[in-house]
Amino acid sequence: MVKTEIPYWIRRGMIRFLWFPGGAGGYGVTASTPSSIEEAVKYATDCKANLIAVGPPFLRMWGETKGVIADRLKEFVSKCHKHGIRVMIRLCFATAYGPILLKEHPEALKWVQRTRKGSIYCMYHVPFRFNGCPCNPDWINYLKKIAKSAIDNGVDAIYWDNASWRVWEGACYCHHCKEKFREYSKKKIGREYEIPPYPERGVGVKWNDPIWQTYIKFHYDAMTKALKEVNDYTKSLEPGVATSWNLNPPGDALHGNRFTQLKAFDYFLLEAGYNFPGMEYISPITGEEESAKPRPVYNVVNYKYALSAGMDKAFINFIYHPEPKTEPPSITPPPNQVRLGIAEAAIYGGAISVPALPPKTTPVKEVSVWNGMIEEGGVGPDYYVFEFICKHPEELQRLLATHSLDDVYEALSREHGLRYAQAFSSYYKFLERHQEYYSGEVEPLVDATLLYSLPTQDWYRSDRREPLYGYAFLGFVQALLDSYVQFNIVDDESLSQDLSSCKTLILPDVACMSDQQVEAIKKFVENGGGVVATGCTSPYNENYRKRPDFGLAELFGMKYGHKPPNESRREVGRGRVIFLAGGLDKEYWKEAGEEGLEKLVDAVRWASREPPVVEPISPCVKPLQTVHLHVFKQRKRVLSHLINYNRNEETDEPMAVKDLAFRIRVSEEVKRVFAISPDFEGAEELTYETSKVKKKTYVQFVVPKLEIYSLVVIETKP
Numbered sequence: 001m002v003k004t005e006i007p008y009w010i011r012r013g014m015i016r017f018l019w020f021p022g023g024a025g026g027y028g029v030t031a032s033t034p035s036s037i038e039e040a041v042k043y044a045t046d047c048k049a050n051l052i053a054v055g056p057p058f059l060r061m062w063g064e065t066k067g068v069i070a071d072r073l074k075e076f077v078s079k080c081h082k083h084g085i086r087v088m089i090r091l092c093f094a095t096a097y098g099p100i101l102l103k104e105h106p107e108a109l110k111w112v113q114r115t116r117k118g119s120i121y122c123m124y125h126v127p128f129r130f131n132g133c134p135c136n137p138d139w140i141n142y143l144k145k146i147a148k149s150a151i152d153n154g155v156d157a158i159y160w161d162n163a164s165w166r167v168w169e170g171a172c173y174c175h176h177c178k179e180k181f182r183e184y185s186k187k188k189i190g191r192e193y194e195i196p197p198y199p200e201r202g203v204g205v206k207w208n209d210p211i212w213q214t215y216i217k218f219h220y221d222a223m224t225k226a227l228k229e230v231n232d233y234t235k236s237l238e239p240g241v242a243t244s245w246n247l248n249p250p251g252d253a254l255h256g257n258r259f260t261q262l263k264a265f266d267y268f269l270l271e272a273g274y275n276f277p278g279m280e281y282i283s284p285i286t287g288e289e290e291s292a293k294p295r296p297v298y299n300v301v302n303y304k305y306a307l308s309a310g311m312d313k314a315f316i317n318f319i320y321h322p323e324p325k326t327e328p329p330s331i332t333p334p335p336n337q338v339r340l341g342i343a344e345a346a347i348y349g350g351a352i353s354v355p356a357l358p359p360k361t362t363p364v365k366e367v368s369v370w371n372g373m374i375e376e377g378g379v380g381p382d383y384y385v386f387e388f389i390c391k392h393p394e395e396l397q398r399l400l401a402t403h404s405l406d407d408v409y410e411a412l413s414r415e416h417g418l419r420y421a422q423a424f425s426s427y428y429k430f431l432e433r434h435q436e437y438y439s440g441e442v443e444p445l446v447d448a449t450l451l452y453s454l455p456t457q458d459w460y461r462s463d464r465r466e467p468l469y470g471y472a473f474l475g476f477v478q479a480l481l482d483s484y485v486q487f488n489i490v491d492d493e494s495l496s497q498d499l500s501s502c503k504t505l506i507l508p509d510v511a512c513m514s515d516q517q518v519e520a521i522k523k524f525v526e527n528g529g530g531v532v533a534t535g536c537t538s539p540y541n542e543n544y545r546k547r548p549d550f551g552l553a554e555l556f557g558m559k560y561g562h563k564p565p566n567e568s569r570r571e572v573g574r575g576r577v578i579f580l581a582g583g584l585d586k587e588y589w590k591e592a593g594e595e596g597l598e599k600l601v602d603a604v605r606w607a608s609r610e611p612p613v614v615e616p617i618s619p620c621v622k623p624l625q626t627v628h629l630h631v632f633k634q635r636k637r638v639l640s641h642l643i644n645y646n647r648n649e650e651t652d653e654p655m656a657v658k659d660l661a662f663r664i665r666v667s668e669e670v671k672r673v674f675a676i677s678p679d680f681e682g683a684e685e686l687t688y689e690t691s692k693v694k695k696k697t698y699v700q701f702v703v704p705k706l707e708i709y710s711l712v713v714i715e716t717k718p
């Protein structure tokens with residue numbers, strides 16, 4: 001393995017990111033004419049960005065993009081460097097635009113993924129959207145060649161997109177995969193097996209079948225190996241280049257997105273973000289609304305998960321602002337949502353990106369975003385312009401009477417580009433000035449720790465066709481956020497290794513658990529830890545095989561299958577265990593009732609025993625309230641990040657919240673409390689009082705006004 005240091009400029013809290021071409025503010029910058037390179041660099045400078053992404057058009061591979069950007073990249077990179085801006089290039093790890101790939105490499109027909117019947121697998125049923133197979137050595141060599149040409153052009157960072165080997169759409173049945181799976185199954189379960197058939201849309205899969213499970217694990221392992229091989233090669237050419245790949249939502253196990261795959265990389269991409277109100281309440285399976293209201297959960301879940309499982313690496317999250325019932329299906333968030341998204345990610349040390357764009361050259365009335373990208377390669381103004389055209393066809397007609405289509409596009413995209421530039425620069429200027437609060441060592445201060453269990457997601461939730469993270473987990477997270485209970489998220493690996501830093505462990509419907517984990521949890525409670533378990537926790541082992549009883553039956557004080565009381569509270573050893581038998585957390589996700597919220601939060605408080613990190617004082621706390629608070633500890637200070645999700649959806653204007661009062665636990669004497677924000681100038685000194693609760697010191701303060709985002713810094717004496 002090639003060992004290299006993570007370049008300092010890509011570490012947590014350092015990135016101020018912009019996506020070119022297009023995305024928010026990329027007003028038609030193509031880098032294909034001299035003036036547009038200048039314009040691109042000026043735009044990035046105006047936005048105060050320090051890292052920008054470029055890439056060959058959607059689906060196309062590096063080396064197949066002559067005349068678009070490939071032959072101007074060196075010049076582009078050098079002009080960016082003159083302004084202190086680094087350049088990241090997006091490359092595809094699997095997807096390839098079939099016709100171009102085959103024209104340049106006729107032999108590539110042998111490199112791509114095959115269906116069971118032997119035909120070429122086209123992703124999302126999009127014709128020509130071929131996928132290289134990660135088990136095919138020729139494809140891997142091709143990827144290495146692409147990486148080399150990017151490095152030769154002087155890029156600072158590489159981002160691999162579309163590591164698409166999608167087990168839920170049908171496995172790859174090429175001869176490399178078949179042969180490798182035979183070897184793998186022999187090694188893992190003692191016999192050579194063929195790749196199991198994949199039923200239509202995953203219905204009828206036996207999720208506890210050892211052969212199917214072995215195939216899924218093969219999938220993870222083969223992808224990990226392929227990513228590592230290409231990455232090691234890249235690093236051997238240029239150790240200083242920063243590398244990453246798109247994990248999609250990292251909790252989505254069947255994407256094959258494991259944090260273990262991240263070990264070799266310097267930073268990572270998430271394609272997990274939906275701005276509030278977003279799509280998170282829409283079922284990915286039925287397309288129906290599933291919860292009471294749109295909830296600002298997904299980004300926070302992913303960031304918290306990334307913080308613990310992501311080994312402190314920085315991330316860039318793709319933010320969509322979807323209107324699922326309309327075409328195009330996803331659009332660039334409006335400028336104030338971009339501001340909110342930047343703040344949300346910065347709190348957790350990361351950055352955001354916004355989606356790519358439809359082409360300028362495609363006739364407007366025929367544009368469908370995805371087809372447009374495929375046909376024309378996606379160079380043009382951003383979604384926002386496109387959205388304007390979709391929403392105001394008459395206005396467009398009127399403009400077209402006196403102007404050419406190109407001029408209209410140009411004018412609209414410039415206008416919107418400017419609005420985005422203001423959004424970016426106001427927040428990026430703030431982050432640059434106050435970098436010390438976002439980079440370096442920052443630790444979340446938590447009351448509780450949630451377990452995110454991959455075996456439960458892989459087998460148990462897949463079997464029930466629950467969405468990513470599952471209803472119980474999402475409901476519990478929402479309840480904690482709505483009540484200002486501070487928490488972090490850990491994965492199975494950290495649970496098996498070390499529970500010493502955890503005070504209260506929440507197990508929301510964690511069905512699958514290894515014997516080792518069961519023992520670790522028992523020991524944790526004996527030693528004084530608190531446990532809150534809900535629903536169907538621990539009746540299965542990590543391979544989704546049923547136990548005769550709950551693994552944690554001793555702690556719950558009840559047997560599996562007996563009609564349980566709704567709740568059991570017990571003191572075990574020096575610790576406390578509370579088991580909520582029903583689906584309170586699932587119900588909270590769907591209904592958001594006040595009573596359910598109280599019960600969930602009360603359970604955490606009871607199990608914790610410790611006084612909480614945050615006590616909200618002002619009456620702003622009610623279910624579905626939309627101010628969130630995230631508390632972190634840094635040397636000599638406590639950082640309280642406040643985000644306000646209340647907004648006027650018509651105008652995109654934030655609805656400010658006034659007089660927010662909190663009491664926050666601190667371990668040292670308080671020296672000064674002040675608020676800073678990209679929404680106002682300077683620092684605002686806050687008056688504060690300190691008090692003692694159960695031997696803990698609390699500081700109480702009032703934030704007079706919260707627009708979108710404020711940071712309250714509590715400086716303590718050493």
Ligand SMILES: [Zn+2]
Binds near residue numbers: 176178
């Ligand atoms: Zn294959």
